[in-house]
Amino acid sequence: MFPMRWKCGCSYDGTDYSGWQTQDGPLSIQQVVEECLSEIFKKDTKAIGSGRTDAGVHAMEQVFHFDFEWKHDPGSLVEAMRSLLPDTVTPLFVQKVEDDFHARFSAVSKWYQYRIYLGQATALENRYSWSLYGDLALEAMAKATSLLEGTHDFGAFAANRGIEYKTTVRKMFRSEMLQEKDFLLLNFQADGFMYKMVRSFAGTLANVGLRRLSLDAFHELLKSAERTPMVFVAPAKGLFLKKVFY
The missing domain is CATH 3.30.70.580 (Pseudouridine synthase I, catalytic domain, N-terminal subdomain)
Incomplete structure (x- = not known):
């Protein structure tokens, strides 16, 4: 049997x-x-x-x-x-x-959330979020986040660890920034993600918020599909796999 x-x-x-x-x-x-x-x-x-x-x-x-x-x-x-x-x-x-179900290959999309704490997180929240300080340009961050929605070549946000991807094009079904009290919640749902891609989104969006990268420069970075030193990888502790869709 x-x-x-x-x-x-x-x-x-x-x-x-x-x-x-x-x-x-x-x-x-x-x-x-x-x-x-x-x-x-x-x-x-x-x-x-x-x-x-x-x-x-x-x-x-x-x-x-x-x-x-x-x-x-x-x-x-x-x-x-x-x-x-x-x-x-x-x-x-x-x-x-069914016998042909596969946890990886049957998935049609995944939803990741990155949690940013505005200011100094408490000892408990510090384990599950990344603290950012200062007067952040939240409107620019939100606009930059929305630019990621749609089908793009996300090569600029794929960290290199010797992987040769067949393509760095992905379809982003949802890319949004929400604020809930002291948290910024960055939500990304796509048909696939590359190595450290979401953390690269979060870190680079933080650079926009900290005014180290303009909204126009972020847009040009996305369109270029070329990784630069302005792409920063945010700490792992703020990232959650929220749901896998089949």
């Missing part, structure tokens, strides 16, 4: 992890999840995620799939996972899916 395919969602505090994907060195979220599933099923079990999140990045809803002939209620599997996973990783749901 072939194993069933299951889709699972989880949230996590990525502060103390090397990211989602297992690699040599520090502990990853994937490793923790696979160890949990393997303990429950008494068999090595692979968890395939919707994509990587970098070291220190958080998730409100990461999605992964795994294969196993689970004959009990999905809710009981969630409870079993919750009892074994550390407090920094929380299972959200488990559901049966």
Whole structure:
């Protein structure tokens, strides 16, 4: 009998992890999840995620799939996972899916949010946001954020780690900046993201807010698709994977 395919969602505090994907060195979220599933099923079990999140990045809803002939209620599997996973990783749901479902390749878009705290964040908020000080040009930041919406070559915002992309063109369905009390929330939903792309957005938009980069210069940077020293990578701690859409 072939194993069933299951889709699972989880949230996590990525502060103390090397990211989602297992690699040599520090502990990853994937490793923790696979160890949990393997303990429950008494068999090595692979968890395939919707994509990587970098070291220190958080998730409100990461999605992964795994294969196993689970004959009990999905809710009981969630409870079993919750009892074994550390407090920094929380299972959200488990559901049966078709055999051709793939957490990464079946996704049509992802939503990331970057959180900026205006001023000095409290000890608690400092773990999950980036503090910016001073009189920021918020209107210019909001306009620059909106320029990212649509289909563009985002080569200027792709950090280079030896990756050769087939294309750096992506479709940005949503790019907006919202202010909620002391927070700026930068929301980006696209059909795909490149390495450190969202953090490059956030850091460069901060340069606009700090008046180090004009709105026109930001627009020219986007159109050029060429990375320059004005593209700054914001700290990982402010970034959240909010949702994966299928």
